[in-house]
Amino acid sequence: MNLHELSIEQKLAWNCNGYLVLDGFLSESECDFYNARMDEAFTRWRADGGANPELGQLSHVEQICGIIEHDDAFLELMEHPRMMGIMRDLIGDSFVMIDNDAMLKPPRKEAHTAWHRDTSSWLTVNEKPVPFMVKVFYFLSDVGNDGGCLAFLPGSVNMTNDQLPRVGKQEDMPGHVRMAVKKGTAVAFHGYTYHSALNNYSDDTRRSLIYNYAPSFVRTWPGYEPSEALRAKATTNLRKMLLGVTAWVSNPKAFEDPAAVT
Secondary structure, rough: OOOOOHHHHHHHHHHHHHHHEEEEEEOOOHHHHHHHHHHHHHHHHHHHHOOOOOHHHHOOOOEOOOHOOOOOOHHHOOOOOHHHHHHHOOOOOOOEEEEEEEEEEEEEEEEOOOOOOOOOEEEOOEEEEEEOOOOEEEEEOOOOEOOOOOEEEOEEEEHHHHHOOOOOHHHHHOEEEEEOOOOOOEEEOOOOOEEEEEOOOOOEEEEEEEEEEEEOOOOOOOOOOOOOHOOOOOHHHHHHHHOOOOOOOOOOOOOOOOOOOO
16 A cells, blocks of 8 residues: 555544544644634624625534635645645545635534535546545644534444434534544544534534545535635645636646746
8 A cells, every 4th residue: 555644543543434633733822823814804894794604604613614815824724735745645646625624612602513424425546446525624722522522423434324323412423533633733534424523511622624635526615615716825736726827637746836827
């Protein structure tokens, strides 16, 4: 098994469970940096009216859709070298950014979603199964067990819809695993994995940045299409691919030398 960033054990765990927990992916100083930029972005966004695309309206959270439009720091995080290697291991050498958000989940708030899959589709590319999407959460704060965790049903990526348990309350899902994680943890999960947000019973705000990657033939979600100003910043093959600026032909060299421009 030829892998770029993941260990064989991590890839097998991904295949079995449908998610990966990457402890300490961001350092303390990196988290402080992104938190400061995130606060500045929310201040500007609120002052401008706090508008989001229609498909980005969620209850019980505060969310900036298309956060990469608001600060180059978030644009650069989109193409984090280590995460690009992980996406190559999970998707292949050709993928695009289909949505991205900054999210604040306030204290004492109900969950903004119930148990669901993000997609009902599986893909086959080169005779290999490929996720329709892989979503990455970067947690910029500690998340306690009752702090509105992201939660998964391990193994559900390999279950049919009829095999999935149904519950009235998110926390009642049998066998679920909560992402009670430390600040700086990154969590990646398969779009077919059964997951939910849980209720935030704590006095803490859950802070996260979210990036959603998909094979390059998947379209960017409506409302998340890059602006002309953002497209003008696509000066490398890697960024052109991620923003869908040009048609992409699989080329591993672009990951080795992302500054190369064609």
